[in-house]
Amino acid sequence: MLRSDAQQNRLLLLDAACDLIAEAGTDDISARDIADRAGVSSATLYRHFPSKQALIDAISVDRWERMSQWARSSRGARSPIRHITTVLDRFSRLVSDDAQFIQAAGLKVGQTPAAIRPVREVFDARFDELWRSAQAAGAVQRWADPRDAVELVGSIRSKERRAPMLATVVGGFVAPQVDVHHLLRGTPQPF
Known part of the structure; x- marks a missing residue:
């Protein structure tokens, strides 16, 4: 520490x-x-x-540590689908805010550098747990995969288009009875 x-x-x-x-x-x-x-x-x-590369890697590691913390802290009285959308909303804000850094550093969606892998695995495990809970509750389509949702949200770079793009991604995996717009209206500001 x-x-x-x-x-x-x-x-x-x-x-x-x-x-x-x-x-x-x-x-x-x-x-x-x-x-x-x-x-x-x-x-x-x-x-x-x-090294400079270690610093660049640390920026990405820091973001995935935040993601893991958001996924861990989302336990409680709220439904798993609400937790999932909160994490994805925060992630989309983080990525769109850092779009220029991501491009300049040459980071690619779906390609996890070795330094990030252990932190990403912690996030993936917790997010997968939330996802399975939401599927068990009937809020997420059975065929949907949490990795796809994270990868798609990770590709959102436009601040102006962030909200509708997030709604499109979320609308693609939630069950038909879930009101996407109502669900996303309840997502808190991340910072």
Whole structure:
């Protein structure tokens, strides 16, 4: 567990790297540029990340850790289908907000870099559990696969088209009796 100041520096570095990569791409920025944008020293950057690629991977790992946390925290009184749509809504906001970073970093939907795989597996297990519960309750089509829903939502890049695209994806896997628009109206803001 990192000290609070070290955790804050790590978050500053992740945000700075994400912003700079979105603006200039991976080839045109240096570790020094990232450290300067974050307001920390290069030594601090290298204490957290041994290379620029490790920092880029950490940005993606951080996002999947958030996804896992959202999927874990969605236990409670709400229905599994409501939890699923909340997680997918948050994911679509995250991806559309980071569309320029994703493109500049060369990340591809459906291709999980090795650094992300363990965190993604934690998310997949919890999301699959929610999915099976929603299927058992009759809210999700029996033939639908949670990996498809996540992959399709992960391809949403347009902030302006995010909501209707999410409704299209959700409408494709919920059972006919589920009112998609009512379901999505109840999704909270993620941040």
